[in-house]
Amino acid sequence: MTSSTTISLLSGGLDSATATALAIEKGNQVIGLSFNYGQRHKKEIVAAQSIASYLGLKEHIILNVNLSTWGGSSLTDLKQAIHNQGVIKNVIPNTYVPGRNTVFIAIGLSLAEARNADEIALGINAMDYSGYPDCRPDYLEAYQRLADLATKAGREGHGAKLWAPLVNWSKIQIVEEALRLGIPIEKTWSCYQGNDEACGVCDSCRIRDNALRQSGRADLCVQAKS
Amino acid sequence: MTSSTTISLLSGGLDSATATALAIEKGNQVIGLSFNYGQRHKKEIVAAQSIASYLGLKEHIILNVNLSTWGGSSLTDLKQAIHNQGVIKNVIPNTYVPGRNTVFIAIGLSLAEARNADEIALGINAMDYSGYPDCRPDYLEAYQRLADLATKAGREGHGAKLWAPLVNWSKIQIVEEALRLGIPIEKTWSCYQGNDEACGVCDSCRIRDNALRQSGRADLCVQAKS
Numbered sequence: 020m021t022s023s024t025t026i027s028l029l030s031g032g033l034d035s036a037t038a039t040a041l042a043i044e045k046g047n048q049v050i051g052l053s054f055n056y057g058q059r060h061k062k063e064i065v066a067a068q069s070i071a072s073y074l075g076l077k078e079h080i081i082l083n084v085n086l087s088t089w090g091g092s093s094l095t096d097l098k099q100a101i102h103n104q105g106v107i108k109n110v111i112p113n114t115y116v117p118g119r120n121t122v123f124i125a126i127g128l129s130l131a132e133a134r135n136a137d138e139i140a141l142g143i144n145a146m147d148y149s150g151y152p153d154c155r156p157d158y159l160e161a162y163q164r165l166a167d168l169a170t171k172a173g174r175e176g177h178g179a180k181l182w183a184p185l186v187n188w189s190k191i192q193i194v195e196e197a198l199r200l201g202i203p204i205e206k207t208w209s210c211y212q213g214n215d216e217a218c219g220v221c222d223s224c225r226i227r228d229n230a231l232r233q234s235g236r237a238d239l240c241v242q243a244k245s
Numbered sequence: 246m247t248s249s250t251t252i253s254l255l256s257g258g259l260d261s262a263t264a265t266a267l268a269i270e271k272g273n274q275v276i277g278l279s280f281n282y283g284q285r286h287k288k289e290i291v292a293a294q295s296i297a298s299y300l301g302l303k304e305h306i307i308l309n310v311n312l313s314t315w316g317g318s319s320l321t322d323l324k325q326a327i328h329n330q331g332v333i334k335n336v337i338p339n340t341y342v343p344g345r346n347t348v349f350i351a352i353g354l355s356l357a358e359a360r361n362a363d364e365i366a367l368g369i370n371a372m373d374y375s376g377y378p379d380c381r382p383d384y385l386e387a388y389q390r391l392a393d394l395a396t397k398a399g400r401e402g403h404g405a406k407l408w409a410p411l412v413n414w415s416k417i418q419i420v421e422e423a424l425r426l427g428i429p430i431e432k433t434w435s436c437y438q439g440n441d442e443a444c445g446v447c448d449s450c451r452i453r454d455n456a457l458r459q460s461g462r463a464d465l466c467v468q469a470k471s
Binding site for chain 2 (some may be wrong): 080082083084085086088089090091092111115116117118119120121122124125126128129130131132133134152153155157158161162164165166168169170171172173174
């Protein structure tokens with residue numbers, strides 16, 4: 020029996036590294052897919068390469084799709100300062116990038132069909148970032164319905180399935196799973212800023228560091244350590 | 246009252262030029278969006294620029310998203326010969342590009358949200374190309390449901406609407422509408438081959454030329470005439 024193939028959208032962060040390791044644990048062959056989308060924090064691409072190498076991925080593709088051509092987010096428009104609004108309820112922070120996950124999953128679908136892959140692994144998590152519209156379960160369900168109609172493989176009944184194992188997990192659960200899977204958390208990069216070291220104050224750093232501290236691993240509050 | 250804004254996916258072909266002209270006729274401001282996706286027939290991008298200029302678009306963006314990185318289609322993999330299978334029923338031709346429209350519309354959604362656009366105009370047509378899974382009404386309906394959940398604007402109830410005015414038209418209807426709208430049909434490019442002149446035998450040329458002949462305009466069976 021041949022193993023299944025997973026396309027894993029690898030951002031370089033903790034969540035997608037964990038989803039990727041879970042796909043490997045299932046026995047799947049994994050092709051990593053990362054994006055240079057004009058993000059402020061390009062360093063995450065280097066972290067994605069580091070994680071892909073550590074996990075021994077069959078292949079890792081980095082594609083250019085420059086969403087900073089039109090910006091609309093503090094992550095793709097350097098003129099906008101990053102707002103840290105994670106504590107404010109019902110506000111979508113300005114780190115939201117218009118259409119980003121929709122674009123990335125669409126490109127993943129293209130690759131999945133070209134390579135006869137069975138699933139697309141996503142590190143999407145709704146619990147800590149309920150502000151982002153494209154990180155919620157209803158979004159993923161609608162995307163699966165579209166995917167089943169969008170591709171030749173989907174119409175034939177063997178299209179790729181979106182697999183977002185962490186979607187309803189807390190960040191602490193993700194940290195503990197990452198530790199169990201042996202992921203070198205210190206090699207991942209989550210910070211929204213594009214500096215040499217993680218800022219520790221943006222929403223992404225804060226949520227990650229809180230979970231690490233609560234899991235007793237404050238020593239891992241470093242990022243992309245070489 | 247300010248006019249509405251349309252993002253128009255402009256391939257350089259007849260159908261998207263017609264949809265774009267219809268958006269302009271409605272009084273909308275139109276931003277053209279074209280893709281360099283590693284297609285064999287890059288000449289269509291030059292035709293798109295020519296049409297954008299002729300129609301006086303406010304702006305025309307050409308974005309790189311290299312789907313030939315993985316191919317999977319005779320349009321993005323030069324090792325595959327183009328099959329002309331238009332007369333064979335129930336066969337999706339090898340000119341189908343995995344996920345292409347899904348990727349293009351996703352990128353259109355990103356641009357639409359960043360620019361507060363009201364709609365995304367698509368030249369998609371199901372009648373002549375029922376073989377392509379991503380040119381059918383059920384696909385567009387599923388995409389609209391996704392779009393309404395995918396973006397901040399969609400969640401707030403003012404997201405962009407997908408507008409595919411030609412989806413159920415015959416090619417002859419499209420030709421006649423293009424003539425009515427004054428589109429310089431001879432400046433568009435539909436041929437799948439990447440040669441200097443249109444081949445006249447690929448599915449795309451054949452369907453276009455048949456409609457032009459039936460409309461009494463065999464003289465327009467040229468493409469990208471400068």
